[in-house]
Amino acid sequence: MTLDLDFVRARFPAFADPETARWAHLENAGGSYAAGPVVELLTELFSRAKVQPGWGSAPSQVAAAAMERSRQVMAATFNAGPDEIHFGPSTSQNTYVLARAMRPMWLAGDEIVVTEQDHEANSGVWRRLAETGIVVKEWRVDPSTGLLDIDALDELIGERTRLVAMTHASNVAATINPVADVAARVHAVGGHIVVDGVSFAPHGAVDVDALDCDVYLYSAYKTYGPHVGMMYTRGSLLEAVAHQGHFFNEGRPDTRLTPAGPDHAVIGATAGIVDYYDLLHAHHLDPVADPVERIRAVGALFAGHERELVAPLLAFLADRDDVTVVGAPVADPAVRAPTVSFHSSRRSSAEIYGALIAARVACGHGHFYAHRLITALGLDPDDGVVRVSMVHYNRADDVARVLTVLDEVL
Numbered sequence: 001m002t003l004d005l006d007f008v009r010a011r012f013p014a015f016a017d018p019e020t021a022r023w024a025h026l027e028n029a030g031g032s033y034a035a036g037p038v039v040e041l042l043t044e045l046f047s048r049a050k051v052q053p054g055w056g057s058a059p060s061q062v063a064a065a066a067m068e069r070s071r072q073v074m075a076a077t078f079n080a081g082p083d084e085i086h087f088g089p090s091t092s093q094n095t096y097v098l099a100r101a102m103r104p105m106w107l108a109g110d111e112i113v114v115t116e117q118d119h120e121a122n123s124g125v126w127r128r129l130a131e132t133g134i135v136v137k138e139w140r141v142d143p144s145t146g147l148l149d150i151d152a153l154d155e156l157i158g159e160r161t162r163l164v165a166m167t168h169a170s171n172v173a174a175t176i177n178p179v180a181d182v183a184a185r186v187h188a189v190g191g192h193i194v195v196d197g198v199s200f201a202p203h204g205a206v207d208v209d210a211l212d213c214d215v216y217l218y219s220a221y222k223t224y225g226p227h228v229g230m231m232y233t234r235g236s237l238l239e240a241v242a243h244q245g246h247f248f249n250e251g252r253p254d255t256r257l258t259p260a261g262p263d264h265a266v267i268g269a270t271a272g273i274v275d276y277y278d279l280l281h282a283h284h285l286d287p288v289a290d291p292v293e294r295i296r297a298v299g300a301l302f303a304g305h306e307r308e309l310v311a312p313l314l315a316f317l318a319d320r321d322d323v324t325v326v327g328a329p330v331a332d333p334a335v336r337a338p339t340v341s342f343h344s345s346r347r348s349s350a351e352i353y354g355a356l357i358a359a360r361v362a363c364g365h366g367h368f369y370a371h372r373l374i375t376a377l378g379l380d381p382d383d384g385v386v387r388v389s390m391v392h393y394n395r396a397d398d399v400a401r402v403l404t405v406l407d408e409v410l
C-alpha cells in the first residue's frame with residue numbers, strides 16, 4: 001500500500017495557493033502546513049465561537065465542546081488519559097513552566113541530565129536550575145556525528161538522578177533515540193524522563209505507554225495543526241508537581257501547568273490533526289476502531305513515502321567528500337526522521353541556502369536552536385548547517401529540485 005499523494009496534497013489548502021505551490025516546502029522541521037480539517041475547525045471556531053467557553057450560551061458551549069474533544073482525541077492518540085494532556089502556547093513555554101513546577105520536588109544536590117543534542121527548549125530551562133543548587137550533568141554527543149552514545153548515560157545517572165531530559169529525534173541530527181531503553185535506565189535509579197518529541201511526531205504514531213516516558217513534548221504546528229504546544233505528563237507526576245495555575249484552581253488537573261488562559265479556538269482546532277489522519281486512514285485502509293492503531297497504520301504509509309524521498313538526497317550527499325551529514329546517514333525511517341542537515345568544506349551554509357532559496361526551495365541554515373549541538377560539531381552557529389526537512393506531503397520532484405541546485409552550487 002502506498003500513499004496517494006494527490007489525495008494527501010488535496011487536503012492541504014496551502015497547495016491550492018498559486019504562489020505557495022511554486023515552492024518546494026522543505027522547511028517542515030520548522031513548521032508544516034496545516035491540514036484542511038484543522039483550517040476548517042479554526043475558521044469555524046473563530047467565526048462562530050470565539051468566546052469564553054463553558055457558559056450557557058450556544059457559542060460558549062460550542063467552544064467548550066471543541067476544546068474537550070481535542071483533549072479526548074489527542075489523549076487517545078498518544079495512548080494517554082485526557083487529564084494527562086496539557087496545552088500551552090509552545091513547547092518552549094511548556095518546559096519553562098514544567099521546570100518551575102518540578103523544582104520543588106527536589107533538594108539541592110539532586111541531579112539532572114541534559115543532552116548536547118537537544119533543541120534549547122528541552123535544555124536551557126533545566127540547565128538554569130543549577131542556579132538553585134541542582135547539579136546539572138551533560139550527556140555529550142560524538143563531535144563527528146552529533147549522536148548520543150546510549151551506554152554513556154550509565155556513567156551520568158545514579159541514586160541522586162531526578163530527571164533526564166532528552167530528544168526522541170533531534171531537529172538537526174534527526175536520528176531516533178531509543179527512548180524506551182533510556183526510560184528503563186532512568187526509572188531504575190528512580191528518576192523521571194522528559195522527552196522532546198517535536199521532531200519525531202510529524203512522522204508517526206506516538207505511544208507514551210510503550211515509550212514509558214513521564215513527559216512527552218509535542219508542537220502541533222509541526223504536525224499539520226495550529227500553533228500550540230502539547231505536553232503529555234504522566235498522571236502520577238502531574239500530582240507531584242507544584243501547581244502553577246491560579247490558587248483557586250488548585251484541584252483542576254487542566255490548570256496545574258497553565259498559568260495563563262489558553263487560546264480556546266486553537267486548542268479546539270487541534271483535533272483537526274486527528275481528523276486528517278482519520279481521512280487518510282479511511283482513504284487507504286480498512287476501518288479500525290483503535291485510534292492508536294489507525295495512526296500507526298497512517299504512520300507506516302508516511303514512513304514508506306518518506307524513505308523514498310530522503311534516500312536520493314542522502315545517497316547524493318554520501319557520494320561527496322566535501323559534505324558532512326549530521327546524524328546517521330541512513331534513509332531507514334526506523335533509524336532517522338527525513339530531516340537532512342549537512343555542511344560543506346567548500347561552500348558556506350549561507351551560500352548553499354541562498355542558491356536553494358533562489359530555486360524556490362523553502363529550507364533554512366544556522367543552528368535551529370540546537371545551538372549546543374552545532375557548536376559541539378565545531379561549526380559556527382550563525383552559519384551552521386543547511387537543513388532540508390521533509391514530511392509525507394512532499395513530492396519526489398521537490399527533492400529533485402534540491403539535487404539540481406546542490407549539484408551546481410557545491
Ligand SMILES: Cc1ncc(COP(=O)(O)O)c(C=O)c1O
Pocket residue numbers: 029030089090091092093119121122167169170171196197198199219228229369
Ligand atoms: C525538536 C524541537 N524541540 C522543541 C522545539 C520548540 O518548540 P516551540 O516552538 O513549540 O517552543 C522545536 C522548534 O523548532 C523543535 O524543533
